[in-house]
Amino acid sequence: MISTDETERVRQIAVWSRALTVAECDRVRAGMQIRTYGRGETLGAEGQPVEHWIGVLEGLVKVGTVSPDGKDITFAGMHAGGWFGEGSLLKNECRRYEVVALRPTRAVLLDRATFFWLYENSVPFNQFLITQLNERLGQFIGLIEHARKLDTTTRVARALAGLFNPVLYPGAGQTLAITQEELGLLAGVSRPIANQALRDLERQGLVHVTYGEVTVPDPLALMHLGEERQINTE
DNA sequence: ACATTAAATTCGA
DNA sequence: TCGAATTTAATGT
CATH class of the missing domain: 2.60.120.10 (Jelly Rolls)
Known part of the structure; x- marks a missing residue:
């Protein structure tokens, strides 16, 4: 209790x-x-x-x-x-x-x-489970679809964008407290590479980096970085 | 790996 | 409790 x-x-x-x-x-x-x-x-x-x-x-x-x-x-x-x-x-x-x-x-x-x-x-509970499973499925399909040509910047972008999924993390704002080392661990890259990727993404206007936190105005744009077309996961 | 900068903590009044 | 001094953490190259 x-x-x-x-x-x-x-x-x-x-x-x-x-x-x-x-x-x-x-x-x-x-x-x-x-x-x-x-x-x-x-x-x-x-x-x-x-x-x-x-x-x-x-x-x-x-x-x-x-x-x-x-x-x-x-x-x-x-x-x-x-x-x-x-x-x-x-x-x-x-x-x-x-x-x-x-x-x-x-x-x-x-x-x-x-x-x-x-x-x-509980019906609402089951709805939550289904929504969450479906959302995860969509993310994994995206991962598999593009697994081949993932450069480090894209990997970091994916890991970061995943944390901003509004369905999985409702109520979260545009800013997340995460260090570059932590992001590196999630993306499977070293801390300096994570740093490099973040600066790269910042140049493209996809993220804004400050001490110990990252702001993402448009998580979808970040998630779909490098894709030529949108995948339909419905 | 190293130098720089930001933040957190300690300490003395 | 205030702020300066010190230590720790995070960043940038």
């Missing part, structure tokens, strides 16, 4: 919770706990049973895997408002990816029993 002021914060980042009745909300609160993670700490290890659906309250986490040849592959970055783990929960399988905090992070954990109770009882 989480406290009342924590509930307030959870409501801010969990759009799906806003449509719940008071009774539903109480039940969900009872299945929640809040945990904090230090830099580099694991929120969920690859191959481990998945016991929770996790939402990021604050901080930054990286979802990815380490391939057999030792290459570190990042699938997505997550910040406040991002939820993950529903795929493994629904399929009742162990976690396919590792989830690591890139900076001190606070997250809310919803236990699997409550997750499934919502899944079976």
